[in-house]
Amino acid sequence: MSEAPQGASPVRAARVAILSVGDELVLGQIEDSNASWIARELCALGAEPGERRTVGDDRAALAEAMRALASSHDALVVTGGLGPTLDDLTREALCDIVDGAGVALVEDPKGVAHLESWFAARGRPMPASNLRQAMRPPSARLLDNPNGTAPGLAAPAREGRAQVFCLPGPPNEMKPMFARAVAPVLARGGSVVATAALHTIGLGESSIGELLDDLMSRGREPSVGTTASDGIVSIRIRATGAGEAARAALEETVALCRARVGAIIFGRDGESLASVVGAMLAERRLVLATAESCTGGLLGARITDVAGSSAWYAGGFVTYENARKVADLGVREATLAAHGAVSHETAIEMARGALERTGAALALATTGVAGPSGGNDAKPVGTVYIALARRGAEVVSRRFHFPGDRATVRSRTAHLALACARFALLGEATRPILWAEGEACRVERA
Numbered sequence: 001m002s003e004a005p006q007g008a009s010p011v012r013a014a015r016v017a018i019l020s021v022g023d024e025l026v027l028g029q030i031e032d033s034n035a036s037w038i039a040r041e042l043c044a045l046g047a048e049p050g051e052r053r054t055v056g057d058d059r060a061a062l063a064e065a066m067r068a069l070a071s072s073h074d075a076l077v078v079t080g081g082l083g084p085t086l087d088d089l090t091r092e093a094l095c096d097i098v099d100g101a102g103v104a105l106v107e108d109p110k111g112v113a114h115l116e117s118w119f120a121a122r123g124r125p126m127p128a129s130n131l132r133q134a135m136r137p138p139s140a141r142l143l144d145n146p147n148g149t150a151p152g153l154a155a156p157a158r159e160g161r162a163q164v165f166c167l168p169g170p171p172n173e174m175k176p177m178f179a180r181a182v183a184p185v186l187a188r189g190g191s192v193v194a195t196a197a198l199h200t201i202g203l204g205e206s207s208i209g210e211l212l213d214d215l216m217s218r219g220r221e222p223s224v225g226t227t228a229s230d231g232i233v234s235i236r237i238r239a240t241g242a243g244e245a246a247r248a249a250l251e252e253t254v255a256l257c258r259a260r261v262g263a264i265i266f267g268r269d270g271e272s273l274a275s276v277v278g279a280m281l282a283e284r285r286l287v288l289a290t291a292e293s294c295t296g297g298l299l300g301a302r303i304t305d306v307a308g309s310s311a312w313y314a315g316g317f318v319t320y321e322n323a324r325k326v327a328d329l330g331v332r333e334a335t336l337a338a339h340g341a342v343s344h345e346t347a348i349e350m351a352r353g354a355l356e357r358t359g360a361a362l363a364l365a366t367t368g369v370a371g372p373s374g375g376n377d378a379k380p381v382g383t384v385y386i387a388l389a390r391r392g393a394e395v396v397s398r399r400f401h402f403p404g405d406r407a408t409v410r411s412r413t414a415h416l417a418l419a420c421a422r423f424a425l426l427g428e429a430t431r432p433i434l435w436a437e438g439e440a441c442r443v444e445r446a
Helices: 033-045 059-072 090-098 109-121 128-134 171-186 205-216 243-264 273-284 298-304 322-329 333-339 344-358 406-425
Strands: 015-021 048-055 075-079 141-143 152-156 163-167 191-201 223-229 232-242 265-268 288-292 313-318 362-368 383-390 395-401 436-444
Touching (some): 033 075, 033 191, 048 059, 059 075, 059 090, 075 171, 090 152, 090 163, 109 128, 152 171, 163 171, 191 243, 191 406, 205 223, 205 232, 243 265, 273 298, 273 406, 298 313, 298 406, 313 322, 322 333, 344 362, 344 395, 344 436, 362 406, 383 406, 395 406
Parallel strands (some): 015 048, 015 075, 075 163
Antiparallel strands (some): 141 152, 152 163, 223 232, 362 383, 383 395, 395 436
């Protein structure tokens, strides 16, 4: 099978569209991780990701989307819809736009040989339906797929300037095919799109925008923008141009952003808040423990998502009911009776209890009203207390009020708990943080 249409030359594309196919994507039954991965790869190649669309398993809608994207972009990458079942319609839709409606698919002998070899190597009979995967539009060529049964397809669009690449949906098949058959065609020589993301916590998006000010001006090169999710605001920087010049310009703007925004930047690119806190703990040879109520183990899960976290995380307690707070952490019944489970006093005793029972150097505690019920005038839904106890030092408890639904409150609580630990390790345990009510802390000596 050919890896690209005969005579294809590098597209040196300014803009590449991405089209994802499948009812399961339209219905939200699975996440479209393929499109995000392709976009990142395009940037690395120096091609600018253009429009992204998602279309269900409908031939007419798929052909129309292909036609529109091919007419307005230099290339189009399609994923999905190349399986053996009747709802896999990418081949037919591609035929409609590269050869014309009503033109029949043709069976590719090399495609048939690939399928027969695939099943024979596994000692399995080949279902007749799989022969659909050897079909292609007359003007298209199959792209080899050593990792699965679905060959890819490549063809020039009949209308417009775009090369069209159709890749299988499974990532373990799509990614190697993209690298082997698509990337060489789309590469733009020495030009790159260099990107960086600086992740912050502690200020809102508008406040960070004010700090960045002119760096976010439209038309600036490199460009600077922000996105927010669960209390984390990411500063996204993009530089386009010749390889070394673009990368140098990117790093210069990264340095400017760091200088203006300061210590609330906790990581870059793939670094998570938990991984950064873990690195700080490991460097200081410290161990952390957790005591959770409203987060129900989410904080511990975020921590153990980090490979090697056993070196700096002792473990934790999930004490959702009051009886467990008393039995497992030593919270006094008198404290619960006088102040309630959602209070500075209870959070502090939870953190101290985790510290004492694990022998850790630091302990984080979370307790709050995640909702949708359980709140009152004094402690409405979204009220959360986060306490950090340190061996031989003070205990700091903060009251937060998080907007959002139950999942959002719990997620933001886990993020802000880690932020509290990070600021404490930086020597700024009482630093004002977004959503902390009145920017005030309760501090109790050890």
